[in-house]
Amino acid sequence: MSATGLPSPTSPDARGVRRVLFVCLGNICRSPLAQGVFEHLAQERGVRAEFTVASRGTGDWHVGRPPDPRAIAVAQRHGVRLNSTARLINPAADAADFELILGMDRRNVASLIAAGFPAERVGLYLGYLARRQPGTPSDVPDPYYGGDDDFLEAYRLIHAGAHALLEEMLREP
């Protein structure tokens, strides 16, 4: 257990996985960034067509909206386009469509498991980076109530996390 009272979940084996869903609270900041950055890195590697990638939120406040303008801006400054529309998780449909479901923080992971997603396919987004870089935080901090610095920090963590995840997915199972 951690200071938040939430356990630190492990992240499932991602080798060979090709369908991945990123989940945060509002689906307008962190998980759209994860989706956009992952797609961008996969495109650069020439493997974009192999992957099915999407994002969702555990809360419904922003359903139908584009990503937060601050998330769009920080991505754009790094040459990454965000093109998601906020959607709520749908445990039955999403578990059928995606092999791996990654929460951007421990609260998201707890919500996913409470909502009925199969726990063995749910994990923490930064878990793959943490395996390569000890000291990696468990959570991508929610930048929504923060400023531009918080969006930049979230972007950097998300970029490093996406790189580690993609490398793991591209390894042979």
Ligand code: 4NP
């Ligand atoms: P996200 O950020 O989970 O990274 O998309 C948030 C966006 C909106 C809210 C909370 C977090 N909200 O409370 O509206």
